[in-house]
Every structure is written in C-alpha cells, then in structure tokens.
Amino acid sequence: MANRTDPAAKSIRGTNPQNLVEKILRSKIYQHTYWKEQCFGLTAETLVDKAMELDHLGGTHGGNRKPTPFMCLVMKMLQIQPDKDIVVEFIKNEDYKYVRALGAFYLRLTGTDIDVYRYLEPLYNDYRKLRRKLADGKYTLTHVDEVIDELLTQDYSCDIALPRVKKRWTLENIGSLEPRKSALEDDFEEEEEKDEEDQLVAELEDEGHEKDYYRGRSPARERDRDRKRDSHRYRDRDYERDYDRDRGRGRDRDRDRDRDRDRERDRDRDRHRLREDKEYGRDREWEGRERDRRDRDRGRRRSPSRSRSRSRDRKDRDEERRKRHARSSASPRRRGDRPEDASTRDEPKKKKEKKEKKDDGTDHPDPEIAAANKLRASLGMKPLK
Amino acid sequence: MIEVVLNDRLGKKVKVKCNEDDTIGDLKKLVAAQTGTRPDKIRIQKWYNTYKDHITLKDYEIHDGMGLELYYN
Numbered sequence: 466m467a468n469r470t471d472p473a474a475k476s477i478r479g480t481n482p483q484n485l486v487e488k489i490l491r492s493k494i495y496q497h498t499y500w501k502e503q504c505f506g507l508t509a510e511t512l513v514d515k516a517m518e519l520d521h522l523g524g525t526h527g528g529n530r531k532p533t534p535f536m537c538l539v540m541k542m543l544q545i546q547p548d549k550d551i552v553v554e555f556i557k558n559e560d561y562k563y564v565r566a567l568g569a570f571y572l573r574l575t576g577t578d579i580d581v582y583r584y585l586e587p588l589y590n591d592y593r594k595l596r597r598k599l600a601d602g603k604y605t606l607t608h609v610d611e612v613i614d615e616l617l618t619q620d621y622s623c624d625i626a627l628p629r630v631k632k633r634w635t636l637e638n639i640g641s642l643e644p645r646k647s648a649l650e651d652d653f654e655e656e657e658e659k660d661e662e663d664q665l666v667a668e669l670e671d672e673g674h675e676k677d678y679y680r681g682r683s684p685a686r687e688r689d690r691d692r693k694r695d696s697h698r699y700r701d702r703d704y705e706r707d708y709d710r711d712r713g714r715g716r717d718r719d720r721d722r723d724r725d726r727d728r729e730r731d732r733d734r735d736r737h738r739l740r741e742d743k744e745y746g747r748d749r750e751w752e753g754r755e756r757d758r759r760d761r762d763r764g765r766r767r768s769p770s771r772s773r774s775r776s777r778d779r780k781d782r783d784e785e786r787r788k789r790h791a792r793s794s795a796s797p798r799r800r801g802d803r804p805e806d807a808s809t810r811d812e813p814k815k816k817k818e819k820k821e822k823k824d825d826g827t828d829h830p831d832p833e834i835a836a837a838n839k840l841r842a843s844l845g846m847k848p849l850k
Numbered sequence: 851m852i853e854v855v856l857n858d859r860l861g862k863k864v865k866v867k868c869n870e871d872d873t874i875g876d877l878k879k880l881v882a883a884q885t886g887t888r889p890d891k892i893r894i895q896k897w898y899n900t901y902k903d904h905i906t907l908k909d910y911e912i913h914d915g916m917g918l919e920l921y922y923n
Contacts, residue, residue, distance in 0.1 A: 525923070
C-alpha cells in the first residue's frame with residue numbers, strides 16, 4: 466500500500482511517524498494529485514530531486530484546504546524516514562533554499578531537542594527570501610531566518626502542530642548546550658560601548674557633584690536592570706542573587722551580552738509573555754524587583770564614595786532617570802518614598818484598567834456576559850451589544 | 851446580541867454569544883476558544899454551504915438560536 470510507513474522505520478515520539486501530521490490533513494495529502502503522481506515510490510535520492518523543484522512553502526490553502534507540494538514532501542519524508550546524515554545534508558546545502566527549509570522542518574518534527582537547536586541555529590544567518598503560500602491562496606514574502614525562528618519559538622507552523630522541544634535555557638542549565646553565540650556578537654559589543662558612553666554623558670548632566678565611582682557603576686546597573694526586566698526569565702531567585710554578586714564589570718558584561726543575544730532572539734516571545742505578565746505577574750515581578758533593589762543596595766553600600774545626600778534634587782533626578790529608563794529605581798528607597806511612587810504608578814494603572822473596563826463591558830452586571838466580553842476583549846473584538 | 855448553536859454531530863455542541871455584525875471569522879475564534887481547536891481548522895456550514903470568513907452573521911441571516919454545522923478542515 467502506498468500510504469504505509471516503511472516497516473523498518475522507527476516510531477517517533479511513541480507513534481507511527483506519519484501520525485505527526487493530524488488525521489484530516491493526512492487524508493487531504495493522500496488524496497492530493499501531487500502525492501499520487503509524484504510521490505509514489507520515492508526514495509531518498511529521488512526525493513532530493515523533487516525537493517529541488519519546490520518553489521514555495523506553506524500549509525493548506527483554499528476553501529477545501531489543499532496541501533502544498535511542500536507538505537506532501539514532508540509527509541513523504543516521514544514515511545520513508547531518511548537517515549539523520551541525509552537530513553543534515555539537506556540542511557547544510559547552500560544552493561537550494563527550499564531543500565534547506567524542508568530538511569529543517571523535518572528535523573524539527575523528528576529530531577531530539579539538542580539536534581534541533583544545534584542544526585537549526587546556524588540557519589539564523591541565512592537571509593534569503595522564501596515564498597510562502599497563505600491560507601487564502603495568496604503568496605507572501607518571508608525569509609529563511611524568519612521561518613527558522615517560527616520553527617524554534619512557535620508550536621504551530623504550516624498547519625502542523627510542532628512537537629514540544631525544551632527551552633534553550635533549560636538545556637543550557639543542564640549543560641547539554643553552550644550559550645548561544647550570535648553572529649552579531651561583535652556588533653553588540655560596539656553597541657554596548659556606545660550605549661555606555663551615551664549614558665555616562667547623560668549621568669554627567671544629571672548629577673554634577675556625584676563621585677566618579679558612583680557614576681561609573683550606575684550605567685552598568687541601569688543597563689542590567691533594564692535587561693533583566695525585559696528578559697523575564699528570572700523566576701529563579703538564586704540565579705538573580707548570584708548575578709548581582711558578580712564582582713567586576715567584566716563578568717557582568719559577559720552575562721549581559723549572553724542575555725542580550727537570547728533576548729534578541731526571544732524578543733517576540735518575550736513580548737507576548739510581557740503582555741501576559743503585566744496582567745498576572747505584576748505582584749511577583751514587584752517582589753522580584755524589590756529583591757533586586759535590596760541586593761543592589763548591598764552592593765552599593767560597599768562603594769566608599771556612595772553619596773548620602775538625600776536632597777530633593779537627587780530624588781527628583783532619580784525619578785526623572787527612572788521614568789526615562791526603567792520602571793523602578795535602584796537608589797536606596799526610604800519608607801516614605803515608596804508609597805508616593807507606588808501611588809503614582811498605581812494611578813496610571815488604575816486609570817488604564819478603568820478605561821478598559823468601560824470600553825470592553827467587562828464590568829457588566831451579568832457574570833456570563835462579563836465573562837463573554839472578557840473573552841472577546843482578549844480576542845480583540847468589541848463587546849456584546 | 852444573538853446566541854448561535856454549533857453542533858458537530860460527534861458530541862460537540864457549543865452555544866456562542868455574539869453580535870450580529872460579527873464576521874464568521876470572529877465566530878470561529880469564539881468557537882475555537884470554547885472548544886479548544888484552532889480557528890483555522892474550523893469550518894462552519896449549513897447543508898453544503900460553507901460560510902466564508904469575511905461575511906457578517908447579519909448578511910448570512912443567522913438569527914438568534916439558529917443551529918449551524920461544525921466541521922473540521
């Protein structure tokens with residue numbers, strides 16, 4: 466039977482490899498003419514020829530959801546299960562970008578976590594354009610690195626649910642993977658140095674009479690603070706404390722760079738998470754930030770030149786700086802100050818929430834309708850009438 | 851605000867509250883939120899007429915309490 470998996474093939478993730486594609490899509494592929502005509506009796510070699518003829522990626526399209534030839538070839542690969550070396554060859558070849566994309570997709574579906582990261586991350590440096598067919602039949606432009614990013618960060622691509630892989634930092638923590646080396650590493654260093662200088666200049670303008678050492682420390686700390694907040698991976702408190710205790714800016718900078726790199730890559734994902742976190746994790750973040758501040762204060766106190774001036778000017782400058790760069794301040798906060806700032810921060814928060822409630826109708830007296838409106842708001846729709 | 855019933859004849863029957871000027875695409879999103887399938891995998895039909903995503907419920911003359919057929923892509 467043409468649609469049976471090769472009996473010598475191993476089972477992937479506990480099941481027949483063809484089951485990675487769900488039933489409805491699978492049947493659509495089997496009934497498609499491309500599958501019936503071109504994909505009959507393909508072997509690994511002849512599959513390469515067919516892959517070279519590909520000219521677009523995509524999932525299903527049209528009213529009756531026809532699969533693309535790309536999908537059919539992915540299915541064929543799942544059926545015949547080529548060896549890992551062959552798949553790696555597909556990925557490594559430079560000439561045919563669609564063959565590369567095909568190999569990458571297959572590896573993402575069938576490979577182990579470490580293999581996935583190891584072989585797919587070099588493809589981030591490939592900037593070539595790809596053609597992608599959308600669900601309504603139109604073509605759109607995308608790039609190889611965008612596709613790889615989608616494979617690594619999303620769990621759904623080309624109408625196939627991608628199997629779960631562990632997050633990169635989990636693998637780094639257990640030591641199976643090295644921290645990511647980006648091709649833009651040198652550019653980052655230059656940018657960092659430039660940023661530092663800019664901030665130093667800004668600091669000079671703000672605090673005229675502060676000592677050099679203090680000035681020297683604060684830009685690094687501010688940068689740390691910004692990046693730490695953005696990366697949102699710091700649920701582990703010990704990790705944070707270790708990070709703070711790092712002496713010497715050299716080590717700080719290394720870590721910053723690593724975080725930056727991962728942050729860049731996970732930027733989109735984190736942005737989504739940021740949005741969620743704003744709603745659900747605000748308290749937890751606040752706590753974490755307080756701990757940050759405490760730790761940083763401990764570091765600060767070690768510096769002999771720490772200015773103890775509690776003048777209004779300094780507080781205002783701090784607030785200004787805070788508003789410009791960050792959400793919370795690193796300078797030692799007195800008890801009296803905190804409710805002030807907390808209330809000013811709460812007010813805009815409350816105003817925003819109230820405004821949202823009024824628009825979305827989530828404060829409707831009937832709880833069912835309120836719940837429905839909340840769902841609609843999360844999907845981006847107007848409330849019920 | 852109208853309430854539409856979608857039935858897939860295999861055990862899933864969902865009631866969805868929506869506005870008349872919502873499109874079928876919006877309705878699919880609401881159904882997806884309730885059933886757990888993805889919105890692009892859902893097909894809403896009425897006896898061989900597959901409803902298109904960009905047309906509103908009002909234009910399809912879908913009224914309160916009406917039943918639609920739920921299929922999957």
